Amino acid sequence: MFGKNYILPQEARSLLFSSFSKPELAFHKLPIEECYNRVLAENIIASEDLPGFSRSTVDGYAVRSADTFGAKDTMPAYLSIKNEVFMGEPASFEISKGEAAKIPTGGMLPKGADAVLMLENAQAVSVDMIEAMKSVAPNENVILAGEDIQKGTQVLSKGRRLRAQDIGALAGLGITQVNVYRKPVVAIISTGDEILPASSVLQPGQVRDINSFTLTGLINDNGGIPVKKGIIKDEYDLIKKTLSDALESSDIVIVSGGTSAGVKDMTAAIINELGNPGVLFHGVAVKPGKPVIGAFIGNKPVIGLPGHPAATAVSFDMFVRPLLEVLCGLHKNKISKNFAYAKIKKSIASVAGREDHVRVALELEGDELYAVPVLGKSGLITTLVKADGVVVIPEGKLGIDAGEDVKVKLF
Amino acid sequence: MFGKNYILPQEARSLLFSSFSKPELAFHKLPIEECYNRVLAENIIASEDLPGFSRSTVDGYAVRSADTFGAKDTMPAYLSIKNEVFMGEPASFEISKGEAAKIPTGGMLPKGADAVLMLENAQAVSVDMIEAMKSVAPNENVILAGEDIQKGTQVLSKGRRLRAQDIGALAGLGITQVNVYRKPVVAIISTGDEILPASSVLQPGQVRDINSFTLTGLINDNGGIPVKKGIIKDEYDLIKKTLSDALESSDIVIVSGGTSAGVKDMTAAIINELGNPGVLFHGVAVKPGKPVIGAFIGNKPVIGLPGHPAATAVSFDMFVRPLLEVLCGLHKNKISKNFAYAKIKKSIASVAGREDHVRVALELEGDELYAVPVLGKSGLITTLVKADGVVVIPEGKLGIDAGEDVKVKLF
Numbered sequence: 001m002f003g004k005n006y007i008l009p010q011e012a013r014s015l016l017f018s019s020f021s022k023p024e025l026a027f028h029k030l031p032i033e034e035c036y037n038r039v040l041a042e043n044i045i046a047s048e049d050l051p052g053f054s055r056s057t058v059d060g061y062a063v064r065s066a067d068t069f070g071a072k073d074t075m076p077a078y079l080s081i082k083n084e085v086f087m088g089e090p091a092s093f094e095i096s097k098g099e100a101a102k103i104p105t106g107g108m109l110p111k112g113a114d115a116v117l118m119l120e121n122a123q124a125v126s127v128d129m130i131e132a133m134k135s136v137a138p139n140e141n142v143i144l145a146g147e148d149i150q151k152g153t154q155v156l157s158k159g160r161r162l163r164a165q166d167i168g169a170l171a172g173l174g175i176t177q178v179n180v181y182r183k184p185v186v187a188i189i190s191t192g193d194e195i196l197p198a199s200s201v202l203q204p205g206q207v208r209d210i211n212s213f214t215l216t217g218l219i220n221d222n223g224g225i226p227v228k229k230g231i232i233k234d235e236y237d238l239i240k241k242t243l244s245d246a247l248e249s250s251d252i253v254i255v256s257g258g259t260s261a262g263v264k265d266m267t268a269a270i271i272n273e274l275g276n277p278g279v280l281f282h283g284v285a286v287k288p289g290k291p292v293i294g295a296f297i298g299n300k301p302v303i304g305l306p307g308h309p310a311a312t313a314v315s316f317d318m319f320v321r322p323l324l325e326v327l328c329g330l331h332k333n334k335i336s337k338n339f340a341y342a343k344i345k346k347s348i349a350s351v352a353g354r355e356d357h358v359r360v361a362l363e364l365e366g367d368e369l370y371a372v373p374v375l376g377k378s379g380l381i382t383t384l385v386k387a388d389g390v391v392v393i394p395e396g397k398l399g400i401d402a403g404e405d406v407k408v409k410l411f
Numbered sequence: 412m413f414g415k416n417y418i419l420p421q422e423a424r425s426l427l428f429s430s431f432s433k434p435e436l437a438f439h440k441l442p443i444e445e446c447y448n449r450v451l452a453e454n455i456i457a458s459e460d461l462p463g464f465s466r467s468t469v470d471g472y473a474v475r476s477a478d479t480f481g482a483k484d485t486m487p488a489y490l491s492i493k494n495e496v497f498m499g500e501p502a503s504f505e506i507s508k509g510e511a512a513k514i515p516t517g518g519m520l521p522k523g524a525d526a527v528l529m530l531e532n533a534q535a536v537s538v539d540m541i542e543a544m545k546s547v548a549p550n551e552n553v554i555l556a557g558e559d560i561q562k563g564t565q566v567l568s569k570g571r572r573l574r575a576q577d578i579g580a581l582a583g584l585g586i587t588q589v590n591v592y593r594k595p596v597v598a599i600i601s602t603g604d605e606i607l608p609a610s611s612v613l614q615p616g617q618v619r620d621i622n623s624f625t626l627t628g629l630i631n632d633n634g635g636i637p638v639k640k641g642i643i644k645d646e647y648d649l650i651k652k653t654l655s656d657a658l659e660s661s662d663i664v665i666v667s668g669g670t671s672a673g674v675k676d677m678t679a680a681i682i683n684e685l686g687n688p689g690v691l692f693h694g695v696a697v698k699p700g701k702p703v704i705g706a707f708i709g710n711k712p713v714i715g716l717p718g719h720p721a722a723t724a725v726s727f728d729m730f731v732r733p734l735l736e737v738l739c740g741l742h743k744n745k746i747s748k749n750f751a752y753a754k755i756k757k758s759i760a761s762v763a764g765r766e767d768h769v770r771v772a773l774e775l776e777g778d779e780l781y782a783v784p785v786l787g788k789s790g791l792i793t794t795l796v797k798a799d800g801v802v803v804i805p806e807g808k809l810g811i812d813a814g815e816d817v818k819v820k821l822f
Binding site (some may be wrong): 032033036049051052053055057064080085086087089090091096107108143147148149156157163164165166167168169170172173174175176192193194195198199200201202203204205206207208209210211212213215216217218220221234259307308309313338340359366367368377380381382384385407411 | 443444447456461462463464466468496497498499500501502503516517518519537548554558559562567574576577578579580581582583584585586587603604605606609610612613614615616617618619620621622623624625626628629631632644701718719720723750751766777779788791792795796819822
């Protein structure tokens, strides 16, 4: 099934990455409101403590913990109410031995106090006296100044994709603008004499452009800016001109379709003509997706993706996404969290020497998560529509038995 | 630790949902280019077959499979080349017994042919004669007309969040506009005398607004439109006016902070004054997050979230997200796929009668995924910054032992 020109996926990935040197990435300063899901281009060091003062985590009484030692219901400690802490105001008084001050959740701990007695563990004896019915340990019910973030520590590092809570932390530190990397531009060139725009009425032999729509979503989801370069007829000069233009204005170029025998040599020849090192591989032992082209023109990746819709998405994930992540400035993560563990519902056979990417739908039965194979030829977009992710059967494995644990790469 | 006013999380969720009747949701028609991640407001029925004609999935020869039966290397079948199929053009001829036509991947199968012989299994004998060195079964290497999507079938259903490949399928069917639900508006009212804008220089006792930034990201990520209503002082009339305005202009109102004893009764009183049914619960046996308020004014949800940053995110996930999903028009999914299975790295103790939401970081060791508890008080935003998700310990359980399998709800 696979001729001598097909290489293993792992080899293809190594070829691609060993030929690629990460370029100097451009970045710009943006207000944090615009930085959700953007990639940080600088390390963030706290220039102050968070919180800036010791705070109560409960409603109660600021106390000297030593004054409450041994206190219980049957033998309370008596404390005189010295004062009250108000929200948002400095506690400008001091607590001495035998004294307490009323304090709300989030209020500033006054000098002298080192813990807070919860309201429900105190009983008023008079207007200025309480019984502490429980002992509190030093620092109990208190967040110390700098306990969340200490001045001088690195809070977030370069290459992190900023999530909701990360932006919250920046706001808490008073950092209202940060440097983020510019989003890489990914050009999509759709090729094929049979491809028409989505709005077209078709004649026999013609199909509508599906892949540029799928790719647009995948590029967006992975932090890039998709730019469609149109549907180009399978003519040498047209493809060459479009590819040449796309190289000028984008960081990655995807040529969708045009990788099958009919025109594949043409696409490869054009790439090789446009610059070095040119085509690194053409054909990968993977199903679906074998006619993938991996190439560089200078240091710019040009990836030829197969025209079959399901193959497009799988090959994007294998070859384009990793490059896109580097160009987004993403720090090489130890793990991609975008997967789930499940049991495979049916046995699946695979062919040795080929990496199979089996599309699966996830189903929860009780507490057990199952991956149900979605069967269908790689040309079918519905296999992707029904699937939640992909299970990879490595080239050395002859299949998966029903009930086996599998790792599902989620879409 | 929990008084009689605290209810169990499951009870709180039931109260919330039994008091809520899903309103008529507004939708609008948009070009599919603008529909990525939007929720479909109509069922999509295919008005034509996809593909519209039978296509080859390989480069080769369109044949009558019966003509190749029994063919092999040592005993090939001879076929005369009748014609050639070109991409994007109708195959306007017919194949008869003993004939074949050259066909590219994606080409239209001519009449009479029912299979495609791969190029590598054919050998040219003369310009118009080949040897078939392998037999092909009927429909082999062919995608039949309608095999991907059959005319009249429902391709996508109302309430689905449209992914990249779903938009691809719409394009393939020539559907360039669809109805999607309008995004619900979620108002965020930040309360607290101690809270200042992120850009402020702080005095002792003051902290910056973290939560409106975290909530903005969470609302966006879950398909809503966040609208900040500002930081409001803990004054009855101010909060009442702001809440009243927010009810007019949004679909869900979040009151952040102001739920602790100091001011909590005020927030609850204001809600109750503004309409029925008012406050359904105030205080949930969950850690972090116990001072949550769940309320409706008319059919509009008003959720009071605790001021502690980590508690905010956990409570959002428990109470706001499910409501937001309904108001997005999302079909009640059988499963939320936003979780991972892992082994817990350390034992964690929990208190009976309380649901614990333990923040965890995911770490991959070899092929095993571990959930490492991120310890820290609920007031610490850094616990969220370090975490990848949350493990829930139900109220009936006294903890988790190291090595136990856990389900991690991912952020």
